[in-house]
Amino acid sequence: MNMIDIQHLTKDYGQGKGVFDVTLSIKKGEVYGYLGPNGAGKSTTMRHLMGFSKPQKGSVYIQEMDCWSEQKKIQRHVGYLPGEISFPDDMTGLAYLKLIAKMRKMNDFSYAEKLFSFFEIDPNTGMKRMSKGMKQKIGIIAAFMHDPDILLLDEPTSGLDPLMQNRFIELVEQEKMNGKTIILSSHIFDEVEKTCDRIGMIRNGKLIQEVTVDELRHSQFKTYKIELLDTLSFEKLKQAYPNAEHKEKHKQMIISINDSEINHLLSVLSTCHVAFLKEEKHTLEEYFMKFYGGDKND
Incomplete structure (x- = not known):
């Protein structure tokens, strides 16, 4: 009931x-x-x-x-x-x-x-x-x-x-x-x-x-924070994901993909020298802003 x-x-x-x-x-x-x-x-x-x-x-x-x-x-x-x-x-x-x-x-x-x-x-x-x-x-x-x-x-x-x-x-x-x-x-x-x-x-x-x-918590949409060890690796990943957020000074990139695209990401990363790879958890606030953010009436 x-x-x-x-x-x-x-x-x-x-x-x-x-x-x-x-x-x-x-x-x-x-x-x-x-x-x-x-x-x-x-x-x-x-x-x-x-x-x-x-x-x-x-x-x-x-x-x-x-x-x-x-x-x-x-x-x-x-x-x-x-x-x-x-x-x-x-x-x-x-x-x-x-x-x-x-x-x-x-x-x-x-x-x-x-x-x-x-x-x-x-x-x-x-x-x-x-x-x-x-x-x-x-x-x-x-x-x-x-x-x-x-x-x-x-x-x-x-x-x-x-x-x-x-x-x-x-x-x-x-x-x-x-x-x-x-x-x-x-x-x-x-x-x-x-x-x-x-x-x-x-x-x-x-x-x-x-x-x-x-x-x-188990959304198909995932975000990864990646730091590379050298400039060549950074440029290679940036070329593969040109629209990703990046911090060139620290050789860091933030890449958001669907679960179906993870094999491609891993394939690219296998040719790079990676310092660390971390999954960034999506919050309810981010999910909420997908529906409400940027509206002039909000």
Whole structure:
């Protein structure tokens, strides 16, 4: 059974804003990364999953329940962290979380207390005096503290320092081990690569590409950094790959090829004096920029 099932979701706000014919599904225990520029439709998708917005076309289901007509029932099983959070200034972090716990009819607050320690936060601080990072931690705790089966996390590490970003990654990995289903939108590529099983890329409201992290890691497109021992070898390799990036001073070349071309590269290298050969791993950021880089609207 798919925990999240979106079919042909369309919500047109005009002037190209919204989501258009988005179809995706997420299985139990899967962490799904949702990537795209600001305004691409990530938050709009999340709001439909929470039942805050009604689709113009298509359907949105969580655990086979309609997100619009059964939103109250669904929200008991979901932890949601919105991209922009408004907190009451006249409350402490603890008072705010206790209020949320009461509204959810939670009987056990112990997980929230563990998360205070995990994120190194004093919840008795007034919300008005909290930094953006501290408020973000409160938002994360609010999403996780009732131990939901499904987590919808919109830019979850916004405002967190690198140490706390790593803590968040640890938390997601732990929840994944516990069988939670998570959809996570983020601009931090390292975070997505470390936590997600699959990645969906959305642009101008349309889902344009889906890729598994394993596919990304074992991409047929490879890049090699090569350093030659002498000028003659360098010139020979440069002649074979004239469009490759090169650093003549250091006799280095960076060659990108498909797997099917590797025998030709090895054949050329066998006639050269090679100092070292290293495969450069392609990152999610490079993959992402293939779809988004250079567009005037990005």
